[in-house]
Amino acid sequence: xxxxxxxxxxxxxxxxxxxxxxxxxxxxxxxxxxxxxxxxxxxxxxxxxxxxxxxxxxxxxxxxxxxxxxxxxxxxxxxxxxxxxxxxxxxxxxxxxxxxxxxxxxxxxxxxxxxxxxxxxxxxxxxxxxxxxxxxxxxxxxxxxxxxxxxxxxxxxxxxxxxxxxxxxxxxxxxxxxxxxxxxxxxxxxxxxxxxxxxxxxxxxxxxxxxxxxxxxxxxxxxxxxxxxxxxxxxxxxxxxxxxxxxxxxxxxxxxxxxxxxxxxxxxxxxxxxxxxxxxxxxxxxxxxxxxxxxxxxxxxxxxxxxxxxxxxxxxxxxxxxxxxxxxxxxxxxxxxxxxxxxxxxxxxxxxxxxxxxxxxxxxxxxxxxxxxxxxxxxxxxxxxxxxxxxxxxxxxxxxxxxxxxxxxxxxxxxxxxxxxxxxxxxxxx
Ligand SMILES: *Cc1c(COP(=O)(O)O)cnc(C)c1O
Numbered sequence: 416x417x418x419x420x421x422x423x424x425x426x427x428x429x430x431x432x433x434x435x436x437x438x439x440x441x442x443x444x445x446x447x448x449x450x451x452x453x454x455x456x457x458x459x460x461x462x463x464x465x466x467x468x469x470x471x472x473x474x475x476x477x478x479x480x481x482x483x484x485x486x487x488x489x490x491x492x493x494x495x496x497x498x499x500x501x502x503x504x505x506x507x508x509x510x511x512x513x514x515x516x517x518x519x520x521x522x523x524x525x526x527x528x529x530x531x532x533x534x535x536x537x538x539x540x541x542x543x544x545x546x547x548x549x550x551x552x553x554x555x556x557x558x559x560x561x562x563x564x565x566x567x568x569x570x571x572x573x574x575x576x577x578x579x580x581x582x583x584x585x586x587x588x589x590x591x592x593x594x595x596x597x598x599x600x601x602x603x604x605x606x607x608x609x610x611x612x613x614x615x616x617x618x619x620x621x622x623x624x625x626x627x628x629x630x631x632x633x634x635x636x637x638x639x640x641x642x643x644x645x646x647x648x649x650x651x652x653x654x655x656x657x658x659x660x661x662x663x664x665x666x667x668x669x670x671x672x673x674x675x676x677x678x679x680x681x682x683x684x685x686x687x688x689x690x691x692x693x694x695x696x697x698x699x700x701x702x703x704x705x706x707x708x709x710x711x712x713x714x715x716x717x718x719x720x721x722x723x724x725x726x727x728x729x730x731x732x733x734x735x736x737x738x739x740x741x742x743x744x745x746x747x748x749x750x751x752x753x754x755x756x757x758x759x760x761x762x763x764x765x766x767x768x769x770x771x772x773x774x775x776x777x778x779x780x781x782x783x784x785x786x787x788x789x790x791x792x793x794x795x796x797x798x799x800x801x802x803x804x805x806x807x808x809x810x811x812x813x814x815x816x817x818x819x820x821x822x823x824x825x826x827x828x829x830x831x832x833x834x835x836x837x838x839x840x841x842x843x844x845x
Contacts, residue, residue, distance in 0.1 A: 416477050418445040418633060421724045430478045431536055434529070434634045437627050444721060445633050446728050451476035454677025456644040466499060467492045470528070470641040477637050478532075486535060494527035494561075499642045501649055501790070504762040507783055509790045510770065511646055517816060518556040518586050519796035520714075521666065524642070525635030526554075526561035530568070532634045533626070537567030542624040543845065544568045547613050549606035552579040553714045553795065555596075556586035558628050563591035569845055570594045570628075571613075573606035573837075576829065582799045582817055589823040595844045601832035609837050619838065623845070630665045631721050639669035643678050646790055654681040654787045658777035660769040660794050661685040661743075662715030664693065664722035671729055671740060681787065683741045686776035688712045691745035693723060697738055711748045711802050712768040714795070744776040751775065752806050759807055767797040 418433040419425075422443030428436065433445040456472060471491040478487060497515040504510050516523025537544050544567060548558045555572045562570045574587050576598045587596050599606050614625050630636070647655060657680055659667040667685050674680050685693055688710040696702045704719035730736040746754075754771040758764050766774060770793040777789045797803040798811045828844075830836045 416451075416479060417448040419448055420444070421446050421728050430481045430633070431539075434532055434632065435536065435540070435624075435626060437629065437632050444631050444724050446725055447477065447633075447637075450672070450675045452677055453640075453644070453673070454679075457647050457677055457679050461645075461648050466497075466641060466645055467495045469644055470495045470638050473640055473644070474528075474638060477633075482532070482535060490528065490531040490535060494531050494638070495524065495641065497523070499645055501646055502764075504758070504764045507788045508774075508777070509646075509650070509788060510764065510766075510774075510793050511642060511790050512793045513642060514767075514793060514796040514799075516557075517560045518553070519582070519799050519814065519816070520553045520557060521639070521792070521794040522553055522557035522630070522635075523561065525630065525632075525639055525665075526557035526628065528638040529628060529632055529634035530558070530561040530565050533562075533628075534565040534568055540567075540624045542622070545623040545625050545841075545845065546570045546628045547573070547610045547625060548628050549573045549603065549610040550579075550587070551575070551603040551713060551716075552583040553799070554630065556583055559587060559590045559594045559596065562628075563594060565593070568593065571841060572596045573599050573609055575603050575606055576600055578603065580799055580801045582813075585817060585820045588825045588827040589820040590826055594826075595841070596827040597837065597840060598827045598829045599832055600829065605832040609832065609834060612834050613837070613841075616838075619841070630663050636665050636669055636722070636725075637672075639666055640673040640676075640678075642792075643670045643673045643680065647678055647680060650788060650790070654784070656680075656682050656684065656777065656783070656787060656789050658684040658686050658773040658789060658791045660712065660715060660773040660792060661687055661693070662690070662717040662720065664720040664726065666792065666794070667741065668722040668725045668729070671726060674740065675729060684773075684776050684780060685741055685743040686773035687743060687745045688715050688751070688772055689745065689747060690716055690718055692718060693720060694743040694745045696723075697734070697741075697743045700734055710768075711751050711800070712772050714769060715772070742780055744780050746772045746775045746779075752802075755803060755806050765797045765803065765807070765811060766793065767795045767800050767803060769794045770797075
């Protein structure tokens with residue numbers, strides 16, 4: 416498979432190159448040059464519990480020739496070692512729980528797959544691979560745990576001190592020895608600036624192979640198609656509407672790509688919080704990026720979603736075709752909180768704020784026909800967001816994986832937002 420840039424001014428590359436580069440030099444996003452036919456993955460001949468086999472068949476189409484089948488199978492089995500339970504919380508409405516990985520969020524899927532691919536290629540790079548990630552909470556944990564113990568790769572995580580939730584802080588600071596966590600006295604934007612400066616620093620680049628592991632990397636993006644296929648199989652014979660909590664629009668772009676490859680879904684809803692550039696774009700046809708606004712569902716506080724470029728590419732830049740396949744809805748914080756409360760009361764189910772946005776978007780925008788079902792993608796466990804306990808007025812029981820973290824030693828260094836200080840710390844630790 417070859418990958419081209421959505422901006423069309425960079426060289427076409429193979430899987431390895433696209434993985435290592437992350438982003439093409441022209442500022443576009445890598446996109447596969449062919450859409451493979453994966454309709455066999457929709458078939459009911461598959462048994463449940465074959466997540467790893469599904470991701471293998473899927474990714475085989477995207478890496479063929481660059482990783483041997485045996486190595487790819489091992490990567491898939493290690494990366495996708497947790498289930499995607501589908502739970503009917505009320506008649507015709509299912510929650511697809513994507514948070515059974517080590518950091519309790521769906522980002523584990525892409526981060527674990529990417530880390531093992533990078534580990535696979537690390538011998539051929541010739542320098543130590545160093546992944547630098549700035550995080551507002553979820554991404555850092557998934558990347559830190561995804562790369563834990565991966566040979567040949569070190570990870571530097573930058574997070575804003577005091578601005579992540581209790582569970583996120585545990586996940587960011589109880590990590591393996593190849594992960595360096597820096598607690599930055601500053602905002603997420605300060606962290607991002609540090610990461611960007613480092614990635615462009617010729618002195619650092621001379622000594623290390625630097626890369627970013629952010630969500631636009633094809634090795635994080637493409638494997639997310641897996642759970643759309645496993646879900647469609649379980650709901651064989653039904654017309655499925657997927658409601659996807661969307662921030663940078665990678666998750667929903669993966670679903671739409673799967674649909675182009677033969678996934679038999681009826682339609683998709685992009686569920687957004689107050690950051691509503693895409694809902695407004697679909698309504699008016701004008702795209703206006705904005706500074707992000709802070710909301711309860713903070714992993715979706717994105718004012719200029721990168722992966723919209725991939726959705727436009729997929730539909731030939733035809734907004735009419737985008738509208739036919741994807742609706743987009745904006746849900747306020749008030750509605751989100753009310754939804755968490757109501758679903759807890761009526762269905763006895765506790766949702767995190769991102770999942771609640773998607774549930775509300777499904778029920779608000781959609782009257783279901785009789786043979787239709789709605790699937791709400793649940794992107795995080797409610798214990799990850801302190802607001803949920805506040806809204807429900809009671810504590811959420813802590814899963815065992817989190818309780819275990821509490822017993823490990825805290826590994827993090829505190830730095831100011833000075834670039835020189837960060838570089839010193841990297842040199843000392845690597
Ligand atoms: C990252 C994230 C999202 C948004 O996913 P995108 O692919 O960026 O649209 C939604 N929910 C949670 C919990 C996340 O961590």
